[in-house]
Amino acid sequence: MSSVNNPYMPYPVRIANIVVDSPDKSLRTFKFEFLDPEDEKRFEYLPGQFAELSIPGEGEIPIGIASSPTEKGYVLFTVNRVGQVSSFLHNMKIGDIMGVRGPLGHPYPVHSLKGQNIVVIASGFAVTTLRATVAWLLHPDNRPNYGRITFVYGARSPGHLLFREDWEAWQKRDDIDVYVAIYKMVPGWTGKVGFVPAVLQEICPPAENTAAIICGPPIAIKTTQPVLFEAGYKPENIIMSLENRMKCGLGICGRCNVGPEYVCKDGPVFTLAQLNELPPEY
Amino acid sequence: MPEYLVKESSLASFFQALTQGRRLLAPQGQGDNCHLEVSTGPVSLDYANTHLSPKAVFFPQTEKLLAFHKLADKPKPHQYQDLGDKAEPTVIFGIRPCDAKGLSISNKVFQNDRFTDPYWKGKYEKTLKIGLACLSPSPQCFCAAMGGSPFGEVGLDVLAYPKDKGLGLRTLSPAGEELIESTSAEKADLASEIQDLAKKAIEAQGPLDAYQAIDASKLMDLYQAKHWANTAEPCLGCGVCTFFCPTCHCFDLQDEANDLGGVRMRNWDTCMSQLFTAHGSGHNPRPSKVERVRQRFMHKLKYIPIKQDGVRGCTGCGRCVVMCPANIDIRSVAATMAQASA
Amino acid sequence: MGNLETITQKIREKAKSLLESGQAEVVIGYRAGTIPLVAAPFFARSAADCDQLVWSSFARLNLANYLPNRTEKVALVAKGCDARSAVGQVVENQFPKENLYLLGVPCSGLVDPAQVAAKEPRPIQRATESDDAITISGQGFSVDIKKAEVLRRNCRTCAHRTPTVANELTGPEAPAAKPDDFEDLKTLLAKTPAERLNHFKDLIKDCLRCYACRNACPLCYCPVCFVDETRPQWLGKSTDPMDTMTFHLLRGLHCAGRCTACGACETACPVNIKVREFNRVLDKTVQENWAYEPGLAWEQKPPLTVFQPNDPADFIK
Secondary structure (H helix, E strand, O other), rough: OOOOOOOOEEEEEEEEEEEEOOOOOEEEEEEEEOOOOOHHOOOOOOOOEEEEEHHHHHOEEEOOOOOOOOOOOOOEEEEOOOHHHHHHHHHOOOEEEEEEEEEEEEOOOOOOOOOOOOEEEHHHHHHHHHHHHHHHHOOOOOOHHHEEEEEEEEOHHHHOOOHHHHHHHOOOOOOOOEEEEEEEOOOOOOEEOOOOHHHHHHHHOOOEEEEEEEEEEEEHHHOOOOHEEEEEOOOHEEEEOOOOOOOOOOOOOOOOOOOOOEEOOOOOEEHHHHOOOOOOOO | OEEEEEEEHHHHHHHHOOOEEEEEEEEEEEEEHEEEEEEOOOOOOOOHHHHHOOHHOOOEEEEEEEEEEEOOOOOOOOOOOOOOOOOOOOEEEEEOOOHHHHHHHHHHEEEEOOOOOOOHHHHHHHHHEEEEEOOOOOOOOOOOOHHHOOOOOOOOOOEEEEEEEEEEEEEEEEHHHHHHHOOOOEEOOHHHHHHHHHHHHHOOOOOOOOHHHHHOHHHHHHHHHHHHHHHHHHOOOOOOOHOOOOOOOEEEEEEEEOOOEEEEEEEEOOOOHHHOOOOOOOOOOOOOOHHHHHHHHHHHHHHHHHHHOOOOOEEEEOHHHHHHHOOOOOOOOHHHHHHHHH | OOHHHHHHHHHHHHHHHHHHOOOEHHHHHHHHOOOOOOEEEEEEEHHHHHHHHEEOOOOOOOOOHHHHOOOOOEEEOOHHHHHHHHHHHHHHHOOOOEEEEEEEOOOOOOEEEHHHHHHHHOOEEEEEEEEOEEEEEOEEEEEEEEEHEOOOOHHHHOOOOOOOOOOEEEEOOOOOOOOOHHHHHHHHHHHHHHHHHHHHHHOOOOOOOOHHHHHHHHHHHHHOOOOOOOOOOOOOOOOHHHHHHHHHHHHHHHOOOOOOOOHHHHHHHOOOOOOOHHHHHHHHHHHHHHHHHHHHHHOOHHHHHHHOOOOOOOOOO
16 A cells, blocks of 8 residues: 555655754754655645654654745754754764655635735744745745735744745845844844744834734743734734644654644644634643 | 344344444443454344443554654654554444444534544444344433434444344445345334334333433533533543543544554543643643533533534443442533523 | 441541641541542631531541641541551651641551442442441442451551550550551562562552552652652653562562551552552561551661661671
């Protein structure tokens, strides 16, 4: 049975590149190439989806996809070293063979947001799927379908800011407003300084015909919401992505549920309006 | 679907016909020693229900899904290969209607709106299920109160009941019809008898559907009700309820490997365990037994009904009622939920 | 009024006065179960709650299990083994002595439902009891069974039915039992090590690894049990017989010299494994080597947790 029919079967991939992303080396971005080019076609995804990184003999971890489907030939994942599997992965080398299982979950609703302005708000290393989202939105096939696009991104220090090449390139464009901040001033930094909610408050685009996509640690999400409310955003237009402990990614094994919804299968993307009706078990 | 009769004198040949080209599983033993086992028939009908639910036939407690090797000189090292569903054509005789309904509920999880679990599907679809109706339900039974019936037909291919030392049968699916046609069973009109027996068996269980207030209540009202800390206080967190429940289907994926290779397997897991939901960071969305006990009852009585057209995730088999060491009785909890939300 | 009713009355009265005086914020005892032959753990915090408290020979859990991590002042309805386990919790720093009031129950032994079912396999709808016998009834039958015939195995060999350490007793001391001679272990201990291993393999062949034995045990209070630990993962999570045996052996060893033979593990086990056999062999070893029985005094520490110069083992010197 091929992986087409068995959602537990990972696609075999080769580690094509590894980038150490943070000064404490807790973050690494892995670039994978599919061993079978046909698998890349089967792995059809949109920004906001995730996959299980699957290491034979070690286990799996669910990680948001940091690449955009408009980038061909590879997929990107940024992995924080926290547990057994992620620690093992951090010690793997370029050329090693492992698996990627997915894509899983629902993407950000980029198709239904056509015609709207979008403000993308990222805190810390949760920027990954938002980096994918901006890359996708800026692709020539997609950019004409959207109004004003704003990207707000904050991290602890310049060294903790991921995907520097990308956002530096975006800063030079005139079809996106980019605000990158660090939480505390360091010598040599010329960008904004402050936590994401404070930066957002300063530059928040008007709520009219605008959707906000937020991703970050719970505290950042919590403190960002009042800023959006103040600017007139409604819960229906605030889009978030949840993280819960997951195993199967298929809505079966049972541990990631928030009320009747499985974060893996029915999420991880929810609007704030949806979450307001659900138990806060995330 | 039509009804059939198996006379006492043709029981042996009936069961023999069932085993043609398949294995027959049937309950054997009594009380805590009653288990589904391979049988050649005739099957004794003198049992209340199997000690464990029949879910392990479709969802074994430990099941190897994938395997890999690390041998560089062989093809595809470090790449998982599918071990397949290992289903063999099977007929289960004597599954109780509560358990068949339970399996049908899990079936909608394993084959959900987006994904199909091939390991479950292979076994579920290669197994014909002949139910045995309950003429006199056990003291701990409450299938009718949960919207089922001692003569329930959900999830079954055939429903059987003891009749004149033989069997009465009603076929419920084309596959069930084909199976019974291949035996010595004779066509008979048993519709009114089945109706009468079912009515009597339901009446013997006591009050019907005492829990409707739960269906009508808002999810968050049930969730935020004040009784959960008291409800959960005696819980030992052992998860016996989940191991015995015919609709509990949670599992853990685990890799085991040595220097040559390894496997990916799944093992039954339980939402009563603190580690079930613990994040790598240490954060836990269900940190105490209050949240975990609430999760189990909300899942059975609210979340599953929301996802499955009002069908409750408890089928009233009564196993958790009997097995819970702390006597947390889902009938009392459901009544408390109904009352708190009324 | 029989002895059981007297104890029940005394528990209710005392529970009310302890709550009223503030000496206790919760009384942990038993209420009548929702099914026959079962008494359920119950947490009384008001006078009305107290009227639900009962004593019965179906009170098979060990309520000391509910002490760790509790911040309230607790009055514990405690039979001999529960009281000893509560003392153990205090000795092992799991619960402050000043927050504990032991309402001791002289126990005459508890009924084993499996032995009842062996005598009467028909479905039981109702069970009542007098001091000496239980009456079980179901569709078309009612049967009296002498309690002495269906007592749990651990109750039959219990030498400490009346709590030796308690703030107060709820009734006259239970008749003294003869000291436990571990007679029941004779056959097992006469076997060769290989035969013994087979005995234990057979004993746990039905184990589901649900860990109900561990969760029901007042000794098992570790925040994360070694079987659940993932970094490092000490043992596999499947039903592999070696992993299952490792769990039982290690749990047995962790409990050595601390077990009060309460039998809660066997009560909780859903597949009727005589889990206590692991502990019982170790109980005997500890008693013989250190003349120690746990939970009989506030000052005594389990011998395997302390060092003494007169330790009988050579390797430690």
